[in-house]
Structure formats: C-alpha cells, structure tokens
Amino acid sequence: MLAKRIIPCLDVQDGRVVKGKRFTNIEDIADPVELSKRYSKLGADELVFYDITATHEKRGIFLDVVKRVAKEVHIPFTVGGGIQSVEDFRAVLNAGADKVSVNSAAVQNPSLIDEASVRFGNQCVVLSIDTKQVDGEWMVFVKGGRENTGQNLFRWAQEGERRGAGEIVLNVMDTDGVKQGYNNEVMARISECVNVPIVASGGAGEMKHFRDVLIDGKADAALAASVFHFEEIDLQQLKQYLYNHELPIRQG
Amino acid sequence: MIAIIDYGAGNLRNVQHALSLLGIECKITDQPFDLQSASGIVLPGVGAFGEAIGRLGEAGFIDEIKSQVSQGKPLLGICLGMQLLFERSFEHGEHEGLGLIKGDVVRFNHDLKIPHMGWNQLNLHKQYCDSTINQEIQMGDYVYFVHSYYAKPKYEEDILHETDYGFSFTSAVKRGHIIGMQYHPEKSGRVGMQLLKNFKEMMR
Numbered sequence: 187m188l189a190k191r192i193i194p195c196l197d198v199q200d201g202r203v204v205k206g207k208r209f210t211n212i213e214d215i216a217d218p219v220e221l222s223k224r225y226s227k228l229g230a231d232e233l234v235f236y237d238i239t240a241t242h243e244k245r246g247i248f249l250d251v252v253k254r255v256a257k258e259v260h261i262p263f264t265v266g267g268g269i270q271s272v273e274d275f276r277a278v279l280n281a282g283a284d285k286v287s288v289n290s291a292a293v294q295n296p297s298l299i300d301e302a303s304v305r306f307g308n309q310c311v312v313l314s315i316d317t318k319q320v321d322g323e324w325m326v327f328v329k330g331g332r333e334n335t336g337q338n339l340f341r342w343a344q345e346g347e348r349r350g351a352g353e354i355v356l357n358v359m360d361t362d363g364v365k366q367g368y369n370n371e372v373m374a375r376i377s378e379c380v381n382v383p384i385v386a387s388g389g390a391g392e393m394k395h396f397r398d399v400l401i402d403g404k405a406d407a408a409l410a411a412s413v414f415h416f417e418e419i420d421l422q423q424l425k426q427y428l429y430n431h432e433l434p435i436r437q438g
Numbered sequence: 439m440i441a442i443i444d445y446g447a448g449n450l451r452n453v454q455h456a457l458s459l460l461g462i463e464c465k466i467t468d469q470p471f472d473l474q475s476a477s478g479i480v481l482p483g484v485g486a487f488g489e490a491i492g493r494l495g496e497a498g499f500i501d502e503i504k505s506q507v508s509q510g511k512p513l514l515g516i517c518l519g520m521q522l523l524f525e526r527s528f529e530h531g532e533h534e535g536l537g538l539i540k541g542d543v544v545r546f547n548h549d550l551k552i553p554h555m556g557w558n559q560l561n562l563h564k565q566y567c568d569s570t571i572n573q574e575i576q577m578g579d580y581v582y583f584v585h586s587y588y589a590k591p592k593y594e595e596d597i598l599h600e601t602d603y604g605f606s607f608t609s610a611v612k613r614g615h616i617i618g619m620q621y622h623p624e625k626s627g628r629v630g631m632q633l634l635k636n637f638k639e640m641m642r
C-alpha cells in the first residue's frame with residue numbers, strides 16, 4: 187500500500203540550516219548534509235530544503251548544498267525558495283533535487299507551472315500555497331504571507347493542478363508555529379477538490395497532530411520543521427506511533 | 439565497472455552517487471563501445487518513452503545493448519529504463535522498445551492519483567525469492583516510485599516484484615541477467631542500496 191509520508195523541512199541560509207527564528211546563537215544552526223543524513227537514517231520519507239537567503243549572489247552556496255545532499259542522501263528531496271523561472275528549475279534539478287517547489291512566482295506568472303511541467307514532468311513541480319481565512323473565505327497569500335492576492339484557495343489549487351503541478355503543499359498561516367495541530371478541515375477540503383497528493387504544513391506540535399492530519403485531514407504527507415530540529419518529536423518514535431495507529435507507514 | 443548509459447535523459451548522477459557509495463566503480467557514458475569493457479550496464483531514465491528510445495537509437499546504443507546482453511552481461515533498467523526493455527509502449531502514441539522482455543507498457547487507468555508517487559511495498563514473486571537480486575529483501579519492504587505508466591509482462595516467469603496500487607502491477611522484472619525496476623533504488627534508502635548491491639553481486 188502507498189505509504190503516508192513524513193517530511194522534515196530545512197530552512198537553509200548561507201549554507202547552514204537555520205533551526206528557528208527564536209534563537210540566534212551558533213548551536214541553533216546545523217550542517218544541512220549531516221542533519222539530512224540523520225533524518226534519513228531515522229526514517230524521514232522525503233526532505234524539503236528552502237533557500238531563505240535567495241539573494242542572487244548567495245545562490246551558488248545553496249546549489250552546493252543541494253549537490254552535497256544529492257551525493258550523500260538517498261531519499262527524494264524537494265527544493266524551494268527563490269524559484270522564479272524554468273532556468274531556476276533546471277539548475278536545482280541538475281544539482282540533484284527530485285522536485286522543485288514554487289509559491290509567489292507561480293501566482294505572479296502561472297504559466298511557469300505549465301512550462302516547467304512540460305519540460306521536466308508533472309512529478310517534479312510542487313505548488314506551495316500559503317493560506318489564511320479572511321472573512322470566512324480561504325485566500326492565497328504571497329511574499330511570506332504578507333500579501334493577500336485576493337485569490338480563492340480552492341480555485342488556485344485547481345488551476346495549479348490543471349496547469350501541471352504534481353503535488354500541493356498547503357501551509358495554513360494561522361496554525362503555523364503555534365504547535366496546536368494542523369487545520370484538518372481545510373486539508374480535507376483541499377484533498378477532495380484536487381487529484382494530486384497534498385502535503386500538510388503548519389501546526390505540528392505533538393505526535394497526535396500527525397495522525398489527525400493524515401486521517402481526518404486526508405493529507406498524503408505531513409511536513410514539519412521545528413518539532414524535529416529541537417527534538418521535541420523523535421522521527422523514529424513518530425513513525426512507530428503512526429504505524430500502531432494503523433496508518434500505512436514505512437519504517438526505516 | 440558499471441556503465442551508466444547517458445542518452446540525454448535527465449540527471450544520472452543520483453544513480454552514480456549511490457553506486458559510488460557502495461564502492462562500485464562506474465562511468466557515465468554516451469559511447470556505445472564503452473559497454474564492451476563494462477561488467478554491468480545500467481539504463482536509467484526519466485522523461486517520455488518515445489523520445490528516449492529515439493535517442494538511444496541515434497546514439498547507436500540499441501544494437502550494442504542487445505549484443506552485450508546476449509553475451510550474458512547483467513543489465514539493470516531503472517524506471518523508464520525498465521519500460522524501455524519491453525516490446526511496446528503506449529505513452530503518447532505507440533512506440534517500439536528494446537524487446538528484451540515480452541509485453542507492453544500502458545498508462546494507469548483508474549481513479550487513484552496519477553502519477554503513482556511515493557513509497558510503496560514490494561511483493562516478492564515466489565519463483566525468485568532466493569535469487570541473488572532478492573538477498574536481504576523482505577516481503578513488504580518499501581521503495582520509492584514516480585510513474586504514470588506501468589509494464590505488463592507477457593510471461594509470468596519474468597515477474598520479479600509486484601506492488602499494489604489499486605491492483606497488483608509488476609514493479610520489477612527479471613529475465614536471466616536482465617533486471618528492470620520501475621521504482622528508483624537510488625532514492626529508496628536502505629532497501630534501494632541493498633538492491634543495487636545485489637545487482638553488483640550478479641556481475642560476478
């Protein structure tokens with residue numbers, strides 16, 4: 187049976203993983219390759235790397251990280267952050283990434299999804315969406331969640347699928363960082379309105395939250411960052427827990 | 439040395455990295471004569487069937503692959519590389535493949551999500567349970583898939599692994615020294631590395 191996936195997300199700045207914004211001292215950063223290897227060993231099904239610098243000059247440092255990860259980690263991984271063009275897709279795929287995620291750039295220029303999926307295949311085009319409820323309607327936000335595009339979430343997701351996105355990552359801004367659980371209601375709704383896998387993001391605080399979003403939220407995968415980086419949740423234990431709750435889960 | 443065939447179809451380095459990590463010497467090559475000195479051949483692949491077989495032909499690989507395989511040299515086709523081993527594919531029209539395994543490649547035609555993407559399980563076909571390629575591989579082990587088309591071998595004796603996705607389809611084939619894997623061993627963590635190691639053992 188196709189397994190539900192657990193995906194640690196790593197924010198990369200200047201070639202290092204930034205574990206969280208709350209702390210600034212040196213202990214809070216890690217080598218992306220070492221951390222990836224550890225997560226892979228503990229049973230991560232995939233990894234996501236976001237380039238949070240994404241300034242032009244520093245792009246090279248990030249691509250080096252991608253190449254090093256590809257060399258030493260043998261599970262699939264997605265790269266996002268600063269992807270603007272088909273050329274950017276090509277650069278990260280050539281560096282060894284399996285999938286590329288786009289967010290704001292796809293909202294500004296939706297044909298980027300068409301072009302990239304024709305060129306590289308649907309399976310490597312991931313549409314990442316930030317969403318928040320405004321007056322009872324789920325809206326698409328861009329620029330790190332600062333700008334409301336005025337677009338309806340469900341219509342944008344369907345358009346993304348039609349244009350060729352092979353997967354959708356849905357980040358619910360209200361629950362992100364609060365650790366009170368994913369928003370299962372909106373996850374289930376988006377899962378029903380498109381026919382591509384849904385990766386839930388934003389809100390994981392305890393193991394039960396993962397179970398809930400994979401069952402009630404109907405998500406195909408759950409993404410989280412800080413709970414793994416700060417070792418609040420052990421990946422191996424989490425997968426055992428989900429397996430015990432009768433979810434199809436791959437163990438190491 | 440394993441020769442990894444480069445016919446311009448995407449990233450081959452992930453396969454090379456995985457083999458290198460296992461201490462297997464390998465060479466990415468676009469020259470058919472390099473297959474002669476290799477002790478094993480890997481045919482990788484991402485992209486569309488028609489274009490891939492066309493490029494293999496233009497580069498002069500088709501006859502060389504067939505000639506090497508007929509001399510008993512192990513060949514591993516991965517993902518599209520497995521599909522290319524078959525007689526025919528119906529991806530965007532109808533295309534002739536290498537014909538090393540009898541059967542067709544067709545699109546998933548059910549209401550599950552396509553592509554079939556993610557980690558899914560292996561059922562080891564009983565005839566090859568003790569075969570070198572299955573050493574230390576367990577029933578139910580997970581491997582990583584990304585594909586919209588799947589192979590339908592004509593003969594049951596060619597089936598190595600099967601996987602459930604709405605129904606049971608052939609996820610790996612074996613015919614003598616020819617192996618095909620629909621999944622990506624180079625992206626399948628510990629299990630995938632074991633499978634590549636087992637392929638290396640076949641080269642002895």
